[in-house]
Amino acid sequence: MLTLYSFGPAANSLKPLLALYEKGLPFTPRFVDPRKFEHHEEWFKKINPRGQVPALDHDGHIITESTVICEYLEDAFPDAPRLRPTDPIKIAEMRVWTKWVDEYFCWCVSTIGWERMIGPMARALSDAEFEEQVKRIPVPEQQVKWRNARKGFPKELLDEEMRKVRVSVDKLEKRLAESEWLAGDDYTLADICNFAIANGMQHGFAEIVNREASPHLLAWIERINQRPAVREMFARSQSEMPARAPAPAA
Amino acid sequence: MLTLYSFGPAANSLKPLLALYEKGLPFTPRFVDPRKFEHHEEWFKKINPRGQVPALDHDGHIITESTVICEYLEDAFPDAPRLRPTDPIKIAEMRVWTKWVDEYFCWCVSTIGWERMIGPMARALSDAEFEEQVKRIPVPEQQVKWRNARKGFPKELLDEEMRKVRVSVDKLEKRLAESEWLAGDDYTLADICNFAIANGMQHGFAEIVNREASPHLLAWIERINQRPAVREMFARSQSEMPARAPAPAA
Numbered sequence: 001m002l003t004l005y006s007f008g009p010a011a012n013s014l015k016p017l018l019a020l021y022e023k024g025l026p027f028t029p030r031f032v033d034p035r036k037f038e039h040h041e042e043w044f045k046k047i048n049p050r051g052q053v054p055a056l057d058h059d060g061h062i063i064t065e066s067t068v069i070c071e072y073l074e075d076a077f078p079d080a081p082r083l084r085p086t087d088p089i090k091i092a093e094m095r096v097w098t099k100w101v102d103e104y105f106c107w108c109v110s111t112i113g114w115e116r117m118i119g120p121m122a123r124a125l126s127d128a129e130f131e132e133q134v135k136r137i138p139v140p141e142q143q144v145k146w147r148n149a150r151k152g153f154p155k156e157l158l159d160e161e162m163r164k165v166r167v168s169v170d171k172l173e174k175r176l177a178e179s180e181w182l183a184g185d186d187y188t189l190a191d192i193c194n195f196a197i198a199n200g201m202q203h204g205f206a207e208i209v210n211r212e213a214s215p216h217l218l219a220w221i222e223r224i225n226q227r228p229a230v231r232e233m234f235a236r237s238q239s240e241m242p243a244r245a246p247a248p249a250a
Numbered sequence: 251m252l253t254l255y256s257f258g259p260a261a262n263s264l265k266p267l268l269a270l271y272e273k274g275l276p277f278t279p280r281f282v283d284p285r286k287f288e289h290h291e292e293w294f295k296k297i298n299p300r301g302q303v304p305a306l307d308h309d310g311h312i313i314t315e316s317t318v319i320c321e322y323l324e325d326a327f328p329d330a331p332r333l334r335p336t337d338p339i340k341i342a343e344m345r346v347w348t349k350w351v352d353e354y355f356c357w358c359v360s361t362i363g364w365e366r367m368i369g370p371m372a373r374a375l376s377d378a379e380f381e382e383q384v385k386r387i388p389v390p391e392q393q394v395k396w397r398n399a400r401k402g403f404p405k406e407l408l409d410e411e412m413r414k415v416r417v418s419v420d421k422l423e424k425r426l427a428e429s430e431w432l433a434g435d436d437y438t439l440a441d442i443c444n445f446a447i448a449n450g451m452q453h454g455f456a457e458i459v460n461r462e463a464s465p466h467l468l469a470w471i472e473r474i475n476q477r478p479a480v481r482e483m484f485a486r487s488q489s490e491m492p493a494r495a496p497a498p499a500a
Binding site for chain 1 (some may be wrong): 311313317318319321322326338341342345349352353417
């Protein structure tokens with residue numbers, strides 16, 4: 001039995017969520033509500049002591065880290081539709097792209113996202129409420145990030161992150177101008193993991209992701225949004241997301 | 251035919267180098283001399299446009315990124331001794347460790363290493379010589395890192411990186427107190443990729459990696475150093491490293 005704990009179909013949570021839909025694997029989605037800080041609650045920290053989503057429960061075994069969960073699904077369900085090439089050279093190409101999104105692309109987009117969304121959320125809390133929440137965050141670096149988001153990130157940092165967002169968009173645009181999918185001819189985890197971060201940038205970063213500046217990137221985002229698995233993921237999540245994840249027995 | 255371009259048996263270069271020795275795969279080692287900035291020379295940028303080692307040439311196909319090269323060797327040479335478990339759950343455990351070293355552990359150790367070694371190297375150059383070298387670095391972030399190293403990193407940053415080094419050492423020590431190898435019962439790429447960064451810390455970070463503070467980590471470092479493949483790697487590299495990599499035909 002598969003249960004996926006996630007924030008729903010966006011950012012890192014989208015990666016294993018979409019992989020599950022693409023592979024057609026039956027699973028129980030468990031929405032963890034970031035607005036209620038559910039990922040820092042004790043019941044969830046029993047599942048992932050780092051207090052981070054997504055996390056996959058497969059027959060009681062917990063797999064963490066969004067990209068690793070995607071790879072795990074490839075290894076554990078070899079008969080489901082493949083999202084990883086078979087040729088070792090193509091696998092390596094795919095891996096360079098999934099590694100890049102985890103080490104570069106996701107961080108710069110994330111900082112801007114935190115400034116826009118987490119900052120106001122943190123400032124809506126009183127000092128005491130905020131400290132109460134921060135105390136429950138198990139990863140020290142995440143505590144620091146929450147404090148910085150509440151204060152507002154320094155302009156210098158935001159400018160540097162925006163520069164990296166532009167570098168990332170250029171890199172994706174250049175690649176997608178020469179190839180239909182990131183790792184070559186086939187739709188793979190390289191596309192899913194980068195789509196997780198890029199989807200929505202046509203709205204949130206419309207000044208750099210648009211028909212004129214990055215036509216191939218935009219076409220790729222639209223192409224992925226047309227896939228049956230993606231449509232199913234968004235449609236189902238719409239109806240399932242409001243459901244609160246019940247606390248599992250300890 | 252396999253050719254590995256590397257800085258020799260340390261840091262990220264050590265990962266695929268040791269994997270090749272452990273797997274018993276015949277290959278041609280090509281030492282790229284960092285003191286001569288060979289990785290930023292045109293001939294090498296034709297191999298890896300990012301100007302970074304290690305890079306593997308397998309029958310003319312170039313594979314980059316140290317961890318990806320290690321995974322590639324597992325995929326491309328399934329009959330050689332395995333360094334990746336077969337159980338999907340164990341593979342995921344291994345991957346969380348190889349991901350962690352790439353995203354956290356290697357960076358904090360690297361900044362301290364740059365402060366100690368690259369800083370003095372950069373300051374030994376005249377302003378003009380330094381600018382000449384920086385101009386040839388293809389990755390903008392690397393240019394910034396060289397400039398910062400030459401100036402000397404701010405104390406605040408070095409303190410923060412040293413805090414992360416301590417967090418890393420504690421994490422490794424805790425894990426190795428309960429398990430012989432990082433991903434469980436078997437020696438895997440989790441050990442190789444972390445050893446690449448941890449080996450030498452018993453000298454360079456002796457105040458935190460020693461018999462009293464981190465006995466299990468130290469024992470693990472010593473245990474790996476006793477492996478025949480590791481001894482062969484260090485012995486051979488000693489004799490081969492001074493050889494300069496010849497520029498391949500363009």
